[in-house]
Amino acid sequence: MEDAEIMDALNSYYREDMHYESGRILSSMYTAPPEVVLSSFFRFYQANLGNPGLYPGTVKMEREVVRFMGKLTGNSSPFGHVVSGGTEANITALWAARKMGFRRILTTEDVHFSVIKAADLLGMPVEYVPMRGFVMDTLALEDMIHDGDVVVPTAGTTPLGYIDPISRIDSICAELSCHLHVDAAFGGFVIPFLPENIDFAFTVPSVKTVTIDPHKMGFAPYPAGGILARENIFERIRVDAPYLIDGKSETLLGTRQSGSVAASYAAILHFGMDGYRDSVTELMKRTKYLVNRARECGFEILTRPVMNIANIVVDNVECVKKELLKRGWAVSANPKYSSLRIVVMPHVRKEIIDEFLKELKKVYG
Ligand SMILES: Cc1ncc(COP(=O)(O)O)c(C=O)c1O
Incomplete structure (x- = not known):
């Protein structure tokens, strides 16, 4: 097979996957590196x-x-x-x-x-x-x-x-x-x-x-x-x-x-101590933003985040997770706490948080 054909074959699979660049993976402790x-x-x-x-x-x-x-x-x-x-x-x-x-x-x-x-x-x-x-x-x-x-x-x-x-x-x-x-x-x-x-x-x-x-x-x-x-x-x-x-x-x-x-x-x-400190400071700010915006939208937050992980309380957490996935959003389910878990990594920007909460409201309003 020619190289171009091989890449075409691979690309069709690539398109099926989720990618960090979309910002819509809210369930992962990973982010796309520089x-x-x-x-x-x-x-x-x-x-x-x-x-x-x-x-x-x-x-x-x-x-x-x-x-x-x-x-x-x-x-x-x-x-x-x-x-x-x-x-x-x-x-x-x-x-x-x-x-x-x-x-x-x-x-x-x-x-x-x-x-x-x-x-x-x-x-x-x-x-x-x-x-x-x-x-x-x-x-x-x-x-x-x-x-x-x-x-x-x-x-x-x-x-x-x-x-x-x-x-x-x-x-x-x-x-x-x-x-x-x-x-x-x-x-x-x-x-x-x-x-x-x-x-x-x-x-x-x-x-x-x-x-x-x-x-x-x-x-x-x-x-x-x-x-x-x-x-x-x-x-x-x-x-x-x-x-x-x-x-x-x-x-x-x-x-x-x-x-x-x-x-x-x-x-x-690349990051050094200062870069990591800045990233953590920024991600904690965004986590606070998520918590405040979620509360404004009428959602309950399970507990005050200590790190850049927040949990939104929902009933039927597995169903909500599945419905969000169908709509292109990946979040984790915490069945023990009946909550959706969001890891606020660098690709989870404020506009992504706003978009996500809008979608969650449609699914679980
Ligand atoms: C606290 C903790 N320990 C260990 C692991 C396992 O790490 P890995 O998936 O890199 O094997 C994870 C993964 O999320 C974790 O959150």
């Missing part, structure tokens, strides 16, 4: 950090990305890797914890499903700590916790963007032999730029590992998650791999798409 960031991806898309001995340059970029994420999480010398996403990061952290002898996972019902997958893969029992005010209830945790547990709080929960009280969890863990892994896949690139000073990662002494994803609020293209550790947990999961240049493998995946390592580094250079 041009320079995308070009960096394609420049390095054949790099494979599964075999790092071939790619010393890309290894250096990975270290820079890890160092930057260390800065965001309060660790000036973190161990870490850029992995395929928050799922791989959480599996890696819990895999290492299991190898250290920790077994039972204590978390909340709002934990991301990747922790449940990890628990299933690793044969680790999960117990849900009750929630109070949409976060982990630390009094309940105190009653449940034992030596040998892994506590997994979330800093930026998937449904609401709320932050479990990690400092208070730390004071409970400190008296026991417990492990603390924080899932800041979304919040890691947000919390450091909020006006409130919130300890959520390595500034909290018991925190051993942190998930923080460049391909969410770091505005890098996927696949780019991050796993950071206070100590070298990667030694615990390392295996011999004689066919590789370095003869070892210390991440869950073998072959690793590493264009996104270059792109994550480019995103960090």
Whole structure:
């Protein structure tokens, strides 16, 4: 087949997909990255950090990305890797914890499903700590916790963007032999730029590992998650791999798409601390705008957003979601809270918010 025909064939499928540029994906923690960031991806898309001995340059970029994420999480010398996403990061952290002898996972019902997958893969029992005010209830945790547990709080929960009280969890863990892994896949690139000073990662002494994803609020293209550790947990999961240049493998995946390592580094250079701060400030303003406009339109907001995630209460949330999708709008359903969840990413501009609320009024007026 000629190249042009191949592209024609692909384009017909492309037209069926939704695209961030339309602004109508309100359900995703991703956004279309700047041009320079995308070009960096394609420049390095054949790099494979599964075999790092071939790619010393890309290894250096990975270290820079890890160092930057260390800065965001309060660790000036973190161990870490850029992995395929928050799922791989959480599996890696819990895999290492299991190898250290920790077994039972204590978390909340709002934990991301990747922790449940990890628990299933690793044969680790999960117990849900009750929630109070949409976060982990630390009094309940105190009653449940034992030596040998892994506590997994979330800093930026998937449904609401709320932050479990990690400092208070730390004071409970400190008296026991417990492990603390924080899932800041979304919040890691947000919390450091909020006006409130919130300890959520390595500034909290018991925190051993942190998930923080460049391909969410770091505005890098996927696949780019991050796993950071206070100590070298990667030694615990390392295996011999004689066919590789370095003869070892210390991440869950073998072959690793590493264009996104270059792109994550480019995103960090492009935005820097100031650019990320400006983005978070702007997105929080837009989230407030969404909340105010939604209330003016007669909708109920579930709870005050802490990050750039807002929830509009509706009945029959799955039906409303489906109807919106038919009309070209993607929102998430939070059946537990009977709400529609909107992630206010950079492509969710004010005029998009206005248009969306108009459409929602038609569907659910
Ligand atoms: C808090 C949290 N952790 C982990 C993940 C999983 O990340 P990924 O989809 O990159 O594997 C998500 C995804 O939305 C998330 O919100």
